[in-house]
Each structure stands twice: as structure tokens, then as C-alpha cells.
Amino acid sequence: MHEHDVLVVGAGGAGLRAAIAAHEEGADVALVTKLHPVRSHTGAAEGGINAVLREGDSWEDHAYDTMKGSDYLGDAPAVETLCQDSPEETIQLEHWGMPFSREEDGRVSQRPFGGLSFPRTTYAGAETGHHLLHTLYQQVVKRGIEVYDEWYVTRLAVTDHEEPEDRKCHGVVAFDVMSGEVRGFRARNGVILATGGPGQVFDHTTNAVSNTGDGPAMAYRAGVPMEDMEFIQFHPTTLPSTGVLISEGVRGEGGILYNELGERFMFEHGYASNAGELASRDVVSRAELTEVNEGRGIEDEYVHLDMRHLGEERIIDRLENILHLASDFEGVDGLVEPMPVKPGQHYAMGGIETDENGETCIDGLYAAGECACVSVHGANRLGGNALPELIVFGARAGRHAAGTDLGETLIETGRTEDSETGEIDTPVVPGSIHADEDAVADGGPDVGDSESRRAESDGGSREGGASVVPEATEIVERAVEAENRRIDHLMEKDEGVQQAELREKLQKSMTRNVNVFRTEEGLKQALRDIREVREQYEDVYVDDPSRTFNTDLQQTIEMRNLIDTAEAITLGALARDEFRGAHWRAEFQERRDEEWLKHTLLSWNDGTPELWFKPVILEGEEKTYEPKIRSY
């Protein structure tokens, strides 16, 4: 068993920043990641990172834009923290040598981005994420922080107290992708999940193949609620064939969207008469699909994004990477032709419920980055606001896990007095199939399964004051055993269904039914499909008999996470009978503030998702953000 003070799972922007912060506080920290750090998806971010750096701009304005962009579902304390900490964190990157684009006077460049009242998106060409990721990894190398790369984390080692709020996280279980060996990792202080987005739930996505929602699904099964999962951001400009992203920077620099008739539809069809192409992402995505649905799309599928008029020099200076992407992946020369674009899944606003320090309701379990939901993005994320989230909340989680006192938090996690239970009418029973031995194939519940409960009541850890809490190492060892059982089961079984088939089915249904436009029937259909996939998953097996670099095994375990994540997204979407931010419902065309200024939460509850709510916090440090109509 490995042992460290702080374990960070995932080495994208959030994980690396967390590890550096914990290290700076003197903790012995290690990163455990299924990919080598420089392979993380943060490297794909293009457009930039929002930070207030110039005269004439203020963190209050940034906070206002973010709250408005969130459609008043962001929690003000988190949003204000983001906007206050981001300048220092961004300049910290600059001090670490990040090659930002520069102005004549040598200062870092900033550009306009959708939904921002000031051009505060700081960038490094159209490859900001690549530079951010590499700069952070360089600092990790410099500090000699331990990295277990190509180790796939499959389970959290959490005590099984009845209430999640009483549980404690002692570590994780992972297997070495190279050799297949399963090992326990004990964390003396805390585990930080930084596993990135769940884009692979959909089949047309800008996300990497490795973005499979592992963190949220594992935390969920350990008892942490998933928050606001229905809010999925669809980016309006992805290449139709692959989902590769064409950065918002193109529109920021003045790129124009046209329909088949050559109309500048954002203006001409009144979708956003002021901001036009720079309206926020949900608005532009819906506009494009409406054009396509009304027969003004090109080849009934996409629209055109034109940047030719910007001129070669400016394009090469600021958007060179876009030229490569358009030509490598779509065969289009952006200097002489417009680029085909359509909306694609891009970002998950929801995730693991945390407070401003990244801590969850389970003691010692943290989350940061896209897998988390501190709720800075609410119902819709502004472009350029994810990268600051990684470094601001990554650093805070790292510091807090290392034992630094960061003061009181205003966001409460887990069930509180304000929690309100909810109900949804579902066409099938969501969640657990059955709890017999075969559930091992299903990953089994991470805590509180009948077997370990029984063991508990024999050994007596939970009930009564006289109980002995099993040692941390024992908790980790037990988790390792459970994981070995599951993996052996998957490996030894030699017929049934393979994950690739299930994955395709799930992704197709999600893209058809839980997309930009959502209907009640579509959502119900998705739930039926997810149920079917979940049932078939009981019969899943790994065909590759080898323990060496078994990606079949890894993908089979990921598949389980995709199922739980997809279900949470769909349940949230069905529950929220209003139209807010990225969440559009055919039957409900109004934002309903009286009822819905609240977050949706889903808890595991022995495998059957339980829905509940908590109010959104609109009260900031000095002012309260009054919901206004969102117009651009």
C-alpha cells in the first residue's frame, strides 16, 4: 500500500494546481492519474482564461457577468471567490513562465469573449490550455512531486457510516495500467478528485476519450451528491465530423456566423440583436440548431463560421491553431473558406457537490475542476471561466487538504436544514438492478453494501459509542479486496456483452434525447435506454485475457461510470421543469424563479437515485444579485 498525506486523482489543470498548492504547504503529496499528466484534456483548451488585470475592469464586474451568465444559478460566494482569486492565480502562471500572448508593452494580452462586459480573456495564442497544462506540469517536475501515471483509480476507500456526512475518506484503489496490478493508496489527510469532464456520455463531444465521469460517479457511489447535472454546455462551434472545437476566440476576434442563405442569422433572425455572435453559448447553440431545423442549415446539418475577413496576419497571430484544426480534421482552409460548425457537448456545469475549499460532505474527500460543482457556472458557463476555476479551486482544495485554515465557508454541503426532498415521475425505475453476488460485475455499491454492512455489524464500527472504528489501512485494504473481486469477475467471465456496444448505445441515446433541445418524451426515452444498458451491463465481460495494458478492462470499468453519470444528467433534466441557461425544455419555455432558484442534487441511496434540492445563494459579500432577464 502506498501512503501520502494528500492524494490527487487526476493531473489536468485542477489536479496539478492542487498538488503544487498542497506541496507548498508542506504536505507529502502524490498525483495518481490514468494518463501521463501532459496527456490530460486541459491541454485542448484553446480560447483563454478570464482574469481582471486591467484598469477599467473590476472583480465585481467579472462576478456580475458570471452571475448573469449562470442564469442566476451560480452561488455568489463561489463566484466572488473565483473572480477575486483569478488575477493572482493567472499572474502566478505567468511567473511560472507560461508563454501568454503579449501586447506591445510586454504585458499579457486579453481579448473579448462571449458574455463578458470587458475583454478580460487572457490567452496564449489559440492553445491556452496546452500552455497552462505544461507550465503546471513543469512546476510539478521542478518540485519533485510524485506522479503515479497510468494508474487507473477505480474506487474510493470510504468508511460506511449510515450518513454520508459521518463518513471519512481514507484513500483510493487503483490499478497499474501497465501491469494490471491492483493497489491501495492511503491518504492521511485527504483525497482530491480532479478527474475532468464526463463528455464521453455523448457521442458528439469536444471532450477527450478519457473524459468518462469517473470522479463524479465514484464520489456519488461513496455518498456525495451530484449537483446540477442537467446543465450540460453545448458549444456552438465544433467541427461536424469529429466534434473538434473551434475556439470562441474566433468569434471574439470578429468571426461571423452565416446560414445557408448567407444571412448573418444571429442579427437577422433576432437571436441576439446586441451581442450577435458573442452572445453566450447556449443562445448561439440554440440559434444554430433552429436555423438547421427551419431548413436554413447547410446540408441540413451545420452553419458556417467565417474568419477570412480578419486577414491572414491577425489569424496567424491569434488563431493559428484554428487553421490547423480546420485543415487536419475537416479538410478546410480557414484562410480561403468559411468553416463548417455545429453545436457539440462541451462542458458539464454540474458535478461533485463541494464548498469553496473544494471539500465534499465526506470528511477528507475533495473535488476540483470540471468534475466538481462549487457552482460558479450555475446553469451556463461563460467561455474562459473554466481555466480560472481549475487554478483557483484547485489551489484552495490543495491548501485545505494539506491542513491550512482557509476560514469559514459560506456554502454548506450535504443535507442541511434548507434541503428539500423532490420527486420525479420516471418511466422506469432508475438505478440499482439487484444486490446479489452478480452486482460485483456492476461495480457494486462503493459503501454500505449488504455484505460489508453485515461485516460491520459483526465487527461493530458504526452503531453505538463503544464501537471501534476500523483502522484507515483496513478500510483501504477492504476496498482493494472488493476491487480485486470485481476485476477478477470481469476478467474471468468469457461471454456476454462487451462495453463498446453498450457505450455506443448510451452515447447515441444521450445525443438524440438529452441534447440542446429537450422534450419530456425524449428524456423518458433516454431513461429507458439507460435502464436497458444498465441491465445489459450486468452481463458485461472483458474479452482481452491479458493483464498487461488492458484497455478493454479499463473501458469496461469506465462504462459503469458513464451509466451512472448519464442517468444523473437525465434525471436532473427531467426534474427541472423550466428553461434556464443551457437547459431548454420544449414544454417549459420560461425561467421560473419562484420555484427554481435552487440546485438539483442526486444521492446514491443504496443504488437508487434520490432527488433533493438546496437553495441557490444569491447573496454576495456586499450585494445580492437580483435575477434579471438574460438578454444579449
Next chain:
Amino acid sequence: MSTQLEERETEAEVDAGHSEPRSAYQERRLDDKEKRREQRERERQDEERAEEAENTVHIKVFRYDPEVAEKQEPRFDDFHVPFEKGMTVLDAVMYARDHHDSSLTFRHSCRQAICGSDAFFINGRQRLGCQTQIADLETPVRVEPLPHKEVVKDLVVDMDHFFDQMEAVEPYFQTNEAPDSDLDEQRQSRENREKIKMGTRCIWCACCQSSCNIAAGDNEFLGPAAISMAYRFAMDEREGGDMKEHRLRIVEQEHGVWRCQTQFSCTNVCPKDIPLTEHIQELKREAVKKNLKFW
């Protein structure tokens, strides 16, 4: 091509001892499983032949697994996958894996030429699978692991040596002249950023190192990517003069810049168009200038 395969075979032998001892029970399970796999494989091939006439692309993929009896001898497997416009080599191997043989193993993630994990030897050249259009290649398309690297399984190679070389050049920013205030930037001129720009684009794919004859013969040679990384920092005006000298000293060592014989193979294969040979040459010139000072 055939030399390529021979090389693999030797590597395979070296590698075969990699797995841990197994119980008789485990062995039996593996055998049974293998038999059933072979049966399915035969059925699949029959089906495939029937489909072959359609619009498919033929790929030949290198296979090797130290743990599986029939794969201990390296071989090529043929796959016929439906062709679609815009299809990349990565799309084709993913299709083959998802529809024909789930044990086909390779690294990949971003699908957009930025994570650097799917560098393969495609039709005799180092390229990123995701960045290479099938339509641009002669068929059958041969997909092999990167040459001069130990094969772990199928297309997966051991990257440790490459990472070690990258880390040997102190690939992190170091300066004593950082501004006092947390909000003050270190000014950098546009020209200077332009100068280091290409060097910052490296995605650590190892195509260059794999293509370099000298690196193949001299395991300690830092290699093009690491030297270019050193260039990126040495030329960064924000680091200051002392640091530059320190960096030059690193690349000037015995297995550094002087080993380069300007064959340009690295520059030719780099998927990010980094002018590697040029960077190495410039460092040689700088090193000479620095030495002159002391003479």
C-alpha cells in the same frame, strides 16, 4: 519493412518475462478464453470476407502481447473497416477495436493532435494517428508502434526513457528576477515570445526521438525534443543571463547538441512543425559563442 518486424521480434523475447507467475487455474482460464476467442475470430473473419467488397479500408496492425500465447510472436493483423470521408488512422484502429477485437491496444485521448499519446509508425513514418487522414495514405495502411522503443503491447511502447530525457534538461522556468508583487507581470517582448513560440508547442509525442538515428544508437543522447525544450527556456529573455549559461552547459554536454548530425528526420516528422534541427543548430552556435568568451 521486414527489418522492422525482426527488430520487434527481438524486443518481444526480451519482454516476455515481464508478467508475474500465474496459478494453474489462471493458466487454464486463460487457455479456455483463448480458444473461445480464436473460434470467434474465425467467425469474424468469415463475416469480414463477405463484407470486404464494400467500401472499406484495409489496415494492417502490429500485434504483440507478452502474456498471450498466440501473440508472443509478433505479427500483423488485417482489419477491414468501413471508410468514411474525413476518417483518420485513429478512427480506423478505434473502429477495429470496438467492432472486431477489443484486445487491440493503443494509447489515445484527445483526437485533436494535442495530447501527443497516439504517435504510431504509419506506412513507415512517425505520425499521430488522429492527425493522419486515411485518404492521404496508400493502402493497405500499416500501423506499427514507434520504432526504437520497447513494445509493451500492440501499439503501446514504453515512454519512460523519453520522459526521462525531457526531464533531464530542467524543463521548468527559473528566474531570480521575478516581480515583487503578485499582480505584476514579467514583461516579455513580442519578438521574444515569437522566438520561443515554436519550442513551446511540443506535445511530448516522441515522434522526433523515434525517427532519429543518433538517438537510436546513443541512449544517452538528449534527443531533439529535450534539446528544443532547453532552447525554449534558454532563449526566454525573462530567465536572465546566468540561467541561460546554465542551460547552455546542460545541452553542451557530451550527449547533447554536438551529437546531432543535422539529418533533419526529427524536423520532418514533428506533427507540430517545430523547427527542431534549427533550434539545435542555434544552440550549437550559442555554445560556441559562450566558450569563446572564456578562451
